[in-house]
Amino acid sequence: xxxxxxxxxxxxxxxxxxxxxxxxxxxxxxxxxxxxxxxxxxxxxxxxxxxxxxxxxxxxxxxxxxxxxxxxxxxxxxxxxxxxxxxxxxxxxxxxxxxxxxxxxxxxxxxxxxxxxxxxxxxxxxxxxxxxxxxxxxxxxxxxxxxxxxxxxxxxxxxxxxxxxxxxxxxxxxxxxxxxxxxxxxxxxxxxxxxxxxxxxxxxxxxxxxxxxxxxxxxxxxxxxxxxxxxxxxxxxxxxxxxxxxxxxxxxxxxxxxxxxxxxxxxxxxxxxxxxxxxxxxxxxxxxxxxxxxxxxxxxxxxxxxxxxxxxxxxxxxxxxxxxxxxxxxxxxxxxxxxxxxxxxxxxxxxxxxxxxxxxxxxxxxxxxxxxxxxxxxxxxxxxxxxxxxxxxxxxxxxxxxxxxxxxxxxxxxxxxx
Numbered sequence: 001x002x003x004x005x006x007x008x009x010x011x012x013x014x015x016x017x018x019x020x021x022x023x024x025x026x027x028x029x030x031x032x033x034x035x036x037x038x039x040x041x042x043x044x045x046x047x048x049x050x051x052x053x054x055x056x057x058x059x060x061x062x063x064x065x066x067x068x069x070x071x072x073x074x075x076x077x078x079x080x081x082x083x084x085x086x087x088x089x090x091x092x093x094x095x096x097x098x099x100x101x102x103x104x105x106x107x108x109x110x111x112x113x114x115x116x117x118x119x120x121x122x123x124x125x126x127x128x129x130x131x132x133x134x135x136x137x138x139x140x141x142x143x144x145x146x147x148x149x150x151x152x153x154x155x156x157x158x159x160x161x162x163x164x165x166x167x168x169x170x171x172x173x174x175x176x177x178x179x180x181x182x183x184x185x186x187x188x189x190x191x192x193x194x195x196x197x198x199x200x201x202x203x204x205x206x207x208x209x210x211x212x213x214x215x216x217x218x219x220x221x222x223x224x225x226x227x228x229x230x231x232x233x234x235x236x237x238x239x240x241x242x243x244x245x246x247x248x249x250x251x252x253x254x255x256x257x258x259x260x261x262x263x264x265x266x267x268x269x270x271x272x273x274x275x276x277x278x279x280x281x282x283x284x285x286x287x288x289x290x291x292x293x294x295x296x297x298x299x300x301x302x303x304x305x306x307x308x309x310x311x312x313x314x315x316x317x318x319x320x321x322x323x324x325x326x327x328x329x330x331x332x333x334x335x336x337x338x339x340x341x342x343x344x345x346x347x348x349x350x351x352x353x354x355x356x357x358x359x360x361x362x363x364x365x366x367x368x369x370x371x372x373x374x375x376x377x378x379x380x381x382x383x384x385x386x387x388x389x390x391x392x393x394x395x396x397x398x399x400x401x402x403x404x405x406x407x408x409x410x411x412x413x414x415x416x417x418x
Contacts, residue, residue, distance in 0.1 A: 084105040085174055086179075088312050096364075098180040100182070102180075140238065142187045144238075155178065157174060157410065164408070189234045190234070203277060209269060210268040290302070290404065290405075307338075307393050319374055328341075330366050337362060337388045338388070381414050395409055
């Protein structure tokens, strides 16, 4: 390619990006400074946005060989196969939301690089009057909303079935870091379904992702009842914490289903089937269900999260003797807010109430602090929360063979040095 051709290609790509960002500014009312931040984010997403200079595309193609796009250094994340768990100590001193660069990553295969300008969303099935197809620009042209909500993997804290209860469960051995709270911007799903003429007889929807198929199971897809699909907080998201949705978190568009297991918030969404009869996939039949001696065969699939708490400390942790301020966060999917947080420094014999601080958003989390005059020794620190529905974290839980929804009080080992 000649010098002039390279120059022309660069100008074309730049103009294309400028047009895209102008559309974002026009539809959202963002000022120029915000648009420039989005410009930087668009460069960071690389080929996923389909709008980078030609000279960068080769590097993006090489990145495609890795399962995750963003840097995940070991001081911030645990590496768990194709997944990355946030280290809770990284959240100490952070604001209410989790920065995009710290947000956990749950991948069934690898992060795909999808171009926003060629992305399409298909809405079809017996439950709609008129099947439709939306482009990324179509979605940006619709009225959007912003919600601060948590996404949590259904297997978060799975490792404690083994380490605390002596009943290990297979699967990714998360501690407590498979959760994140972000500010999500998107279009309420009900508005899109309305465009397709969703019928009163609709029962289920089946969103499906565009990531690589899982061997023997196909593309990730998880049915939702129509009532949850039409909830005001169920969104088709295209922005995260004020930035273009990053590739690892679903670029160009993902689903957000607050309060429910993360499998419901399908990333890289490409189609939604709407049906007048119940829908099924491996992700609501053989997986994401409770199987075990204390669960009936027809026990419902994993849906709403219960109450959990986490200390913003390494696991295990080491502190110096003296006065220590411990910080942490508690959250709930079933109740609206956290009502009370208590901490025990002696393995659960005595409890002190932690001091909570705002904001305290529904289906997100509450931050708290507690002072500890610690003497040298080895300790098991416990935290338990109570939500606004009166649900309290228990000491233990019935085992399920896939290790979902561990929400019992976690034993956090802490060594205090002189």
